[in-house]
Amino acid sequence: MITVKNISKSFGDKLVLDDISLSFRRGMTNLVIGESGSGKTVLMKICTGLVEPDAGEVLFNDIRFSNRSEDIRVDIRKDMGVLFQGGALFDSMNVEQNVMFPLNMFTNMSYKEKLERVNFCLNRVNLNNINKLMTNELSGGMMKRVAIARAIANSPKYLFCDEPNSGLDPVTSEIIDALILEITEEYNITTVINTHDMNSVMMIGQSINFLYKGQLWWQGNSSNILHTDNEELNNFIFSTELTKRLKNNK
Amino acid sequence: MLKTIGDYFILIGQTFQRPPKFSIFRRQLMHEFYNLGVSSFGIVSILSVFVGAVAAILVAYNTDNPMFPEELIGFSTRQMVILEFSPTIISIILAGKLGSQIASELGTMRVTQQIDALQVMGINTANYLILPKIIACLLFMPVLIVFSIALGLIGGWAACLLTNIITPYNYILGLRSWFDPFSVYFALIKTEVFAFLISSIAGFIGYNVKGGSVEVGKASTKGVVHSSILIIIFDLILTQTLLT
Numbered sequence: 001m002i003t004v005k006n007i008s009k010s011f012g013d014k015l016v017l018d019d020i021s022l023s024f025r026r027g028m029t030n031l032v033i034g035e036s037g038s039g040k041t042v043l044m045k046i047c048t049g050l051v052e053p054d055a056g057e058v059l060f061n062d063i064r065f066s067n068r069s070e071d072i073r074v075d076i077r078k079d080m081g082v083l084f085q086g087g088a089l090f091d092s093m094n095v096e097q098n099v100m101f102p103l104n105m106f107t108n109m110s111y112k113e114k115l116e117r118v119n120f121c122l123n124r125v126n127l128n129n130i131n132k133l134m135t136n137e138l139s140g141g142m143m144k145r146v147a148i149a150r151a152i153a154n155s156p157k158y159l160f161c162d163e164p165n166s167g168l169d170p171v172t173s174e175i176i177d178a179l180i181l182e183i184t185e186e187y188n189i190t191t192v193i194n195t196h197d198m199n200s201v202m203m204i205g206q207s208i209n210f211l212y213k214g215q216l217w218w219q220g221n222s223s224n225i226l227h228t229d230n231e232e233l234n235n236f237i238f239s240t241e242l243t244k245r246l247k248n249n250k
Numbered sequence: 251m252l253k254t255i256g257d258y259f260i261l262i263g264q265t266f267q268r269p270p271k272f273s274i275f276r277r278q279l280m281h282e283f284y285n286l287g288v289s290s291f292g293i294v295s296i297l298s299v300f301v302g303a304v305a306a307i308l309v310a311y312n313t314d315n316p317m318f319p320e321e322l323i324g325f326s327t328r329q330m331v332i333l334e335f336s337p338t339i340i341s342i343i344l345a346g347k348l349g350s351q352i353a354s355e356l357g358t359m360r361v362t363q364q365i366d367a368l369q370v371m372g373i374n375t376a377n378y379l380i381l382p383k384i385i386a387c388l389l390f391m392p393v394l395i396v397f398s399i400a401l402g403l404i405g406g407w408a409a410c411l412l413t414n415i416i417t418p419y420n421y422i423l424g425l426r427s428w429f430d431p432f433s434v435y436f437a438l439i440k441t442e443v444f445a446f447l448i449s450s451i452a453g454f455i456g457y458n459v460k461g462g463s464v465e466v467g468k469a470s471t472k473g474v475v476h477s478s479i480l481i482i483i484f485d486l487i488l489t490q491t492l493l494t
Contacts, residue, residue, distance in 0.1 A: 048370050070372070077372030088363040102371055104274060160370075 001026050002047060002158060002190055007056035007066075009042055016042045018214040020056070026157075027188045029181055029204045033195055034211035035236060040194040043211070044162055047192065048082055049073055060158065078106055081151030081189075083161040087143040089135040095122070095146050096131035102154040121149040125179055141172035145179070152183060159184065159191040165200055177203050198237060201225065210236070258454050264376040265384065265453070278382035286348050286383065286449075287390030291397070293347060294340055298398040301339070302405025305330050310415035320416040324406070324424020329433065331402035333493075337437040338485050340398045341444035344391065345477040349452040352383055353473030356456030357466035365457070380453040384446065391445035392438050399437065440488050444481050451477045 002024040009017040017039045024030040032040045045051040047058050049065060057066045060076045082088075089098050099118045103109055109117070122128065125145040130138070138146060144164060151159060161180060165173035181204045184191040195201065201208060205222035212218075212232045220228065228234065238244050269275035309326040356379060359365050368375045403425060410421040452473035459469045 050366055050369060070374070074372040077370065080370060082367065082370045084363045084367060086362055088367040090364055090367075091358075091362075105271065105371065105373060 001061060002192065003059040003062070004043070004047065005057050005059065007043070007046060007053045007058070009039075009046060009051065009053050016214050017046070017053070020211075020214075020216050022209050022216055022219070024190050024192050025207060026190045027185060028206040029184050029191045029193055030207045030209070031193050031195060031201060031205050032209050032211060033201055033236070034217075035196065038211040039214045040196075040211055041162060044160055044192065044194050048080065048160055049077065078154065079157040081154070081156035081159045083144070083147050083151050083159070083164055085163045085166050087135075087147040089138075089143060089147055089150070091135050093135070094131065095127075095133050095135070095138070098135065098146060099150045099153050101150065106154055117153060118149075121153050122146070124152070124183070125149045126175075140167050141169075141175065144168065144172075144176055148176075148179060148183070152187070155187070157189060159189045161191065161193045163194055163196075165195065165197045170199065173197060173199065174203065180204060196236075198240075198243060201237075212236075257458070258450075261376050261380070261454050261457065262450060264374060265380045265450075267374060267377050267381075269377060269381065270374075274378075275382060278378070279386055282382045282386035283390055286351065286386050287394065290344060290347060290394055293343065294394050294398050295401055297340065297343060298336065298401035299405035299408070301335055302327065302331055302402030303409035304405075305335065305402070306406035306409040306421070307413065307415060320420040321424035321427055323410070323416050324421040325427050326424075327406040327421075328403060328425050328429075331406070332399055332433045332437050334485075336395050336398040336402055337440040337444065338481065340395060341391070341441065341448070341481055342478050344394070345444075345448045345452075345481060346474050348387065349448050349473040349477045350470040352449060352452035353456035353459075354466055354470040356380070356453060357459035357469040360457065360459045361462055361466060376457065380450070380457065383453055384449040387445040387449040388442060391448075392441050395437060395441045399434075436488075436492050439492065440485065443484055443488060447480045447484065448477045451480065 004020055004022050004024075007017055007020045008015070020039075020043065032043060034040050042051060046053050046066065053066055057064050059065065060079075063076065065073060065076055090101065093101070096115075096118055099121055100114050103114045103117060107114070118131070122130070125148050127142065127145050127149065130142070135143065135146070159180075164176050164180060168176065177200050180191060180193065183189065193200070193204070202222050202225075205225065208220050208222065208225055209216060210218040210230075210233050218228060218230045218233045225233070225237065306323055306327045309323045309330075313322055313326075356365075359379070365375050365379070368378060407418055407421055410416050410418050455469050455473045455476065459465050
């Protein structure tokens with residue numbers, strides 16, 4: 001479980017996160033939703049240690065992670081997998097080398113064992129026989145899946161996904177969502193997903209946290225999000241023409 | 251300005267740490283040897299031969315007087331090539347090639363979140379990405395400069411042969427006259443300093459890129475300009491301290 005306690009963060013005069021406290025539960029997909037600029041990405045960067053909070057702390061299973069030296073954080077980092085918005089695959093490496101990278105860095109497995117693990121992870125994300133392809137030969141959906149394979153290669157306890165559906169078509173988005181949900185439940189991972197894709201919210205929103213202007217505005221799940229009377233959340237959910245029409249026709 | 255210098259030294263401190271896995275460091279180093287070193291042989295060869303030839307012709311043109319012995323052309327060409335042309339001018343050329351290559355590679359990795367991905371895994375990114383580049387430059391640039399010196403002197407000899415400014419025999423006689431081995435040590439000391447400046451400054455600028463492709467382009471230019479200026483400044487300092 002990941003606990004976020006009273007996190008605040010400013011950049012210059014701009015307050016991006018204002019006293020955020022929430023928990024991300026294990027074995028569940030924990031969504032952080034909100035408009036662009038609401039502070040989702042900054043919150044994820046604080047959780048992954050890429051940005052330090054001005055106040056508050058993040059705890060991984062009650063172990064403090066924020067504002068600590070890298071020597072202490074490295075053990076928690078080894079249990080983290082991160083899926084970045086653009087995939088962040090290493091473009092000087094092929095698919096196999098990308099997925100094998102965390103195994104090379106943090107394990108003493110033999111090459112044969114590592115290759116077996118790589119093939120298992122690639123198979124798990126429904127990619128086969130692409131080991132030797134370079135990253136620039138992959139489609140957007142394949143890149144995301146390879147990034148997921150890399151993120152789970154070292155059997156993480158925590159998986160962070162920053163807008164996993166950005167730039168993908170609806171069909172591929174749904175495949176990625178389903179895959180993240182399956183992996184989360186199968187390996188009992190604490191998964192945190194930043195998104196503003198309403199389809200993802202409805203499909204994998206086991207726990208939903210809505211951020212509005214840097215504050216935690218609403219918490220719930222995919223079952224009760226459509227019935228909320230929270231005005232800002234409703235404006236967010238029903239902001240597109242499609243969702244407005246669906247709401248009016250229900 | 252002071253903050254930038256401080257950040258530079260902090261990054262250098264993070265870079266010069268023991269790599270966690272030597273096998274991975276060795277693989278990275280071999281990659282950089284090829285990427286930064288071996289791939290530079292072509293441009294170094296062409297420049298060295300032609301500038302060596304031009305140096306010989308220029309010396310001959312300026313010493314066109316029976317008072318000067320013909321060997322002076324070989325001697326002067328050798329001194330120019332060893333003391334200044336190969337270590338300094340070739341280093342400035344390499345600052346253009348290697349500096350932009352390092353800055354744009356790291357800058358692109360930064361803006362595409364590849365460095366963030368490494369950092370999240372708990373890897374010392376400065377050590378993993380910049381150290382192999384610095385070590386590769388420190389080990390390979392002296393090889394390139396010695397190669398450049400040899401080709402520059404051959405270029406001078408070829409100019410003598412083709413233009414008949416002096417006989418190749420007198421040119422070689424000049425090359426062998428009044429030789430002080432310290433001039434080669436001086437060239438290698440300068441090369442080591444320049445190699446460190448090029449790789450560390452370009453690495454620092456590329457590593458700290460913020461923004462997108464425009465900033466990567468600017469970082470690439472900045473890497474070349476800053477390292478070239480510092481090469482010239484350190485050339486003066488080293489020449490003053492080591493040769494006087």
